[in-house]
Amino acid sequence: MATEEKTFVGAAEVMDVEIPIQEMFLNMGPSHPSMHGVVRTMVRIVGERVVWADIEIGYLHRAFEKQCEAQFWNTAIIYTDRLNYVSPIINNVGYCMAVEKLLGITVPERGEYFRTLVSEVSRVADHLTNVGAAVMELGAFTAFLYTMKAREWCYEIIEAACGARITTNFTRVGGVMADVPAGFEELVRDRVKQLRGVVDEFDKLMTRNRIFIDRTRGISPVTPEKAVAYGFTGPLLRAAGIPYDIRRTHPYSIYDQLDFVVPTGTTGDVLDRYLVRMEEMRQSLSMILQCLKQMPPGPVNVMDKLITRPLKTNVYGNIEGLMNQFKLVMDGHGIKPDPGEAWASVEGGNGELGYYLVSDGGDGPYKCRCRAPSFPLVQAMKEMIVGHMVADVIPVFGSINYIAGEVER
Amino acid sequence: MQELPEYLSVLKSRFGDRIEEIHAQHDDATAVVKRDAIVEVCAWLRDDEKTLFDLFLDLTAVDYIGRKPRFEVVIHLVSIPFRHRLRLKVRLDEDDPVMPTIIPVYPASNWFERECWDLYGIKFDGHPDLRRMFLQETFVGHPLRKDYPIAKRQPLIELRKSEVRRNDESVEPRPA
Amino acid sequence: MGIDKGEIPGVALTTKLESLLGWGRKYSLFLYPFVTACCGMEYMSVACAHYDIDRFGAGLPRFSPRQSDLLLICGTVSHKIGPVLYRVWEQMADPKWVVAFGACASCGGPYNNYATMQGADVCIPVDVYIPGCPPRPEMVLDGLIKLQAKIQNRQIPG
Ligand code: SF4
Numbered sequence: 171m172a173t174e175e176k177t178f179v180g181a182a183e184v185m186d187v188e189i190p191i192q193e194m195f196l197n198m199g200p201s202h203p204s205m206h207g208v209v210r211t212m213v214r215i216v217g218e219r220v221v222w223a224d225i226e227i228g229y230l231h232r233a234f235e236k237q238c239e240a241q242f243w244n245t246a247i248i249y250t251d252r253l254n255y256v257s258p259i260i261n262n263v264g265y266c267m268a269v270e271k272l273l274g275i276t277v278p279e280r281g282e283y284f285r286t287l288v289s290e291v292s293r294v295a296d297h298l299t300n301v302g303a304a305v306m307e308l309g310a311f312t313a314f315l316y317t318m319k320a321r322e323w324c325y326e327i328i329e330a331a332c333g334a335r336i337t338t339n340f341t342r343v344g345g346v347m348a349d350v351p352a353g354f355e356e357l358v359r360d361r362v363k364q365l366r367g368v369v370d371e372f373d374k375l376m377t378r379n380r381i382f383i384d385r386t387r388g389i390s391p392v393t394p395e396k397a398v399a400y401g402f403t404g405p406l407l408r409a410a411g412i413p414y415d416i417r418r419t420h421p422y423s424i425y426d427q428l429d430f431v432v433p434t435g436t437t438g439d440v441l442d443r444y445l446v447r448m449e450e451m452r453q454s455l456s457m458i459l460q461c462l463k464q465m466p467p468g469p470v471n472v473m474d475k476l477i478t479r480p481l482k483t484n485v486y487g488n489i490e491g492l493m494n495q496f497k498l499v500m501d502g503h504g505i506k507p508d509p510g511e512a513w514a515s516v517e518g519g520n521g522e523l524g525y526y527l528v529s530d531g532g533d534g535p536y537k538c539r540c541r542a543p544s545f546p547l548v549q550a551m552k553e554m555i556v557g558h559m560v561a562d563v564i565p566v567f568g569s570i571n572y573i574a575g576e577v578e579r
Numbered sequence: 580m581q582e583l584p585e586y587l588s589v590l591k592s593r594f595g596d597r598i599e600e601i602h603a604q605h606d607d608a609t610a611v612v613k614r615d616a617i618v619e620v621c622a623w624l625r626d627d628e629k630t631l632f633d634l635f636l637d638l639t640a641v642d643y644i645g646r647k648p649r650f651e652v653v654i655h656l657v658s659i660p661f662r663h664r665l666r667l668k669v670r671l672d673e674d675d676p677v678m679p680t681i682i683p684v685y686p687a688s689n690w691f692e693r694e695c696w697d698l699y700g701i702k703f704d705g706h707p708d709l710r711r712m713f714l715q716e717t718f719v720g721h722p723l724r725k726d727y728p729i730a731k732r733q734p735l736i737e738l739r740k741s742e743v744r745r746n747d748e749s750v751e752p753r754p755a
Numbered sequence: 756m757g758i759d760k761g762e763i764p765g766v767a768l769t770t771k772l773e774s775l776l777g778w779g780r781k782y783s784l785f786l787y788p789f790v791t792a793c794c795g796m797e798y799m800s801v802a803c804a805h806y807d808i809d810r811f812g813a814g815l816p817r818f819s820p821r822q823s824d825l826l827l828i829c830g831t832v833s834h835k836i837g838p839v840l841y842r843v844w845e846q847m848a849d850p851k852w853v854v855a856f857g858a859c860a861s862c863g864g865p866y867n868n869y870a871t872m873q874g875a876d877v878c879i880p881v882d883v884y885i886p887g888c889p890p891r892p893e894m895v896l897d898g899l900i901k902l903q904a905k906i907q908n909r910q911i912p913g
Contacts, residue, residue: 233729235698237729252865315804398633511604541655722870
C-alpha cells in the first residue's frame with residue numbers, strides 16, 4: 171500500500187510509552203452525512219488504520235425490474251430516470267436503444283444528435299455533482315457551491331429540452347419526446363460558455379490545491395489488472411490507464427462522427443479519478459457544441475405509426491390521430507417486439523451502463539435488467555480502503571460516485 | 580439468422596457438445612453452456628489469446644415460468660483488446676437451481692451472484708459469502724420470481740396505517 | 756422551560772408568548788436531511804446558492820438528529836430503511852416537525868411494490884407533504900413557508 175512508506179510519529183514514540191492498541195469496530199451509516207444516499211459502511215480499525223471493511227447496501231432497493239415488468243415498453247422509461255438520477259438522460263437513451271434493437275429500427279439522425287447532445291449535458295451535470303460533492307467532503311464548501319450553481323445551468327438546458335429538471339423521461343422508443351425547441355441553440359451556446367468558465371474556475375480552486383492533493387494523491391491506487399478483475403468501467407478504469415470508453419470502442423449513436431479524446435490516468439488513485447472527470451467534462455462541452463453544429467434537419471422520430479405517437483395537435487385535432495394514439499396506448503395494441511432478447515450499452519456517468527431486455531412478444535418487457543456501472547465499484551470499495559486511514563474512506567467513497575438508485579435499483 | 584462471429588465457432592469446436600447452442604440474435608453472440616462446464620468455459624474464454632474476454636460485465640437470471648428448465652442465468656462478457664462481446668447462458672431446473680460460482684475466474688461476479696441469490700433464489704456452489712444483497716435477512720421468498728406477487732410487502736416495524744393503494748389490483752404483473 | 760406545562764398564569768400573556776415562541780422557532784429551523792434518493796438532488800439545489808433555503812431561516816443542516824428539529828425526508832422510504840427512519844425520528848427532541856419531500860415520501864410515488872413503503876407517514880407522522888417527483892425548488896420553498904405558518908400557529912399544550 172502506498173501510505174505504508176510514510177512514517178507517522180505519534181504520541182507513543184515521542185513520549186516513549188506503550189499505548190495499547192485495540193481493534194475497534196466503527197459503523198458509518200446508514201444515515202450518515204458523507205455517505206451520499208443510504209449505505210452502511212462497517213470498518214475495523216487499529217489506531218487510525220482500516221484493517222477490515224464491509225459494506226451493506228440495499229436501503230434503496232426499489233424493485234426496478236419487477237416494476238418494469240408490470241409496465242409497457244414506453245412507460246417503463248420513467249423508471250430508468252430514477253436509476254442514476256444524476257444523469258437520467260443517459261439511462262433513458264440506453265433503455266430505448268435496447269428496445270430499438272429488439273424492434274430492429276434506427277432512429278433518424280437528428281434524433282440521435284439531439285439525444286447525444288442532451289446526454290452530454292447530463293454527463294457534465296453528473297461529473298459536476300460528483301467532483302463538487304467529493305471536494306465538499308474534504309472541506310472545500312465554496313467549490314461545491316460553484317458546481318451546484320453550474321449544475322443549474324445544465325438543468326436549464328435539460329429543462330428546455332424536456333420540461334423537467336431531474337426525472338426527465340426524455341426519450342421515446344424510436345426517438346425523443348419532442349423536437350428541438352425554439353431558441354435552444356442560443357441557450358446551449360450561452361450556457362456552455364458559462365459552464366466552461368466554471369470548470370476552469372473550479373480547476374484553479376482545486377486542482378493544485380495543496381490540501382486537496384495531500385488528501386487524494388496515492389489514496390487507493392488501482393492497477394489496470396486489478397481494475398479489470400474488479401469489473402471497473404468508466405472514469406475509474408480510465409484513471410487506471412485503460413482507455414476503455416464505449417463511445418470510442420463500441421461507437422453507438424453518432425459518437426463516431428464526433429471528435430473527442432478519451433483521457434486516461436496513470437495510477438488510478440483518487441486524484442487521477444478526479445482529473446479524468448475534469449477532462450471528460452471539457453470533452454463533453456466540446457461535444458455539445460459539435461452536436462449543435464452538425465445537427466441535420468429532419469424528423470426526430472421514426473416515421474412509423476405503429477411505434478411513434480402522433481403529434482398532440484393531431485390527437486386533439488383529427489380522428490385519425492386520436493385513433494392512432496388510442497391504438498398505441500391500449501392494452502395489447504402498443505409496441506410489440508418479437509420474442510427475443512437484446513443487450514445495449516451506453517457510456518453512463520460512471521461507466522458502462524447496459525440494458526438486457528427480454529421480450530415475450532407482449533406489451534412490455536418480460537425482463538428488464540440494468541447493469542449498473544457503480545455496482546462493481548462499490549463492491550471493490552471494501553478492498554480499496556483496507557490499509558488506509560479512516561479519514562480516507564470519505565475521499566475514496568466520494569470518488570466512486572455512489573448513486574444509490576443505480577446500485578440498488 | 581445472422582452470421583456467427585469467429586470466436587463463437589471456435590468456442591463451439593473447442594468444447595463440443597458441452598455447448599448446447601450458439602446463435603447471434605440481434606448481433607449479440609450467445610452461447611448456451613452446460614452447467615458443469617461453465618467455469619471451464621469462462622476460464623478458457625478469459626485466457627485464450629483468440630478470445631481474451633477479460634472484463635466481466637453482468638450476471639443475472641431470467642425466470643421463464645412454465646418452461647422447462649425454468650431458470651436461465653445470463654452472463655455478459657466483453658473483451659477490451661478485441662472489442663467484442665459475448666453472452667453466456669446456463670439453464671437451470673426449478674428443482675435444482677444451483678450453479679457453480681465463477682468467482683475464481685471473474686472476482687467481480689461476487690456481488691452479482693449474491694444479488695441473483697437474493698432476488699431469484701439461485702444458489703451458487705462454492706460462493707464464499709452467499710448472503711442476501713438488497714433485502715433484509717428476514718425476507719421470505721425471492722421477489723423477482725414471477726410467482727412472487729409484486730405488492731406483497733414484508734414490513735420490519737409496526738406500521739401506523741395500511742399500505743394498500745386504491746388501484747392495487749392493477750399492479751399485478753401481466754400474465755405471461 | 757415550564758411554559759409548555761402552562762406554569763405561567765394569565766391568558767393574554769400566554770398567547771403572546773406562544774406567538775413569540777412560534778416566531779422564534781419558525782425562522783431558526785435546523786433540518787436533518789434524510790436523503791435517500793433522487794429527491795436529494797433537488798434538495799441539493801434548494802440548499803445551494805441558486806435557490807438558497809437560508810433566506811427562509813432553514814439554512815443549516817445538522818447531521819445529528821439530536822440537534823435538529825425538522826426532519827426532511829427526501830426520497831423513497833423502503834421497508835429496509837423504515838426502522839432507521841423511525842429511530843432517527845425518535846431521537847429528535849421535541850418540538851419536532853417532519854416534512855415529506857417528494858411523491859415517494861408522501862405516498863410511495865411511482866413505486867408500488869414489495870420493497871417500498873407507501874409514504875413515510877405509514878411509519879412516522881408527517882406535518883407537511885410536498886408533492887412532485889421531484890418537487891421543483893420553488894415548491895419546496897412553498898412547503899417550507901406552509902410549515903412556518905403551521906409552527907407560528909402552534910398551540911402550546913397546557
Ligand atoms: S418522488 Fe420521484 S424524484 Fe423523489 S425520490 Fe421518489 S421517485 Fe425520486
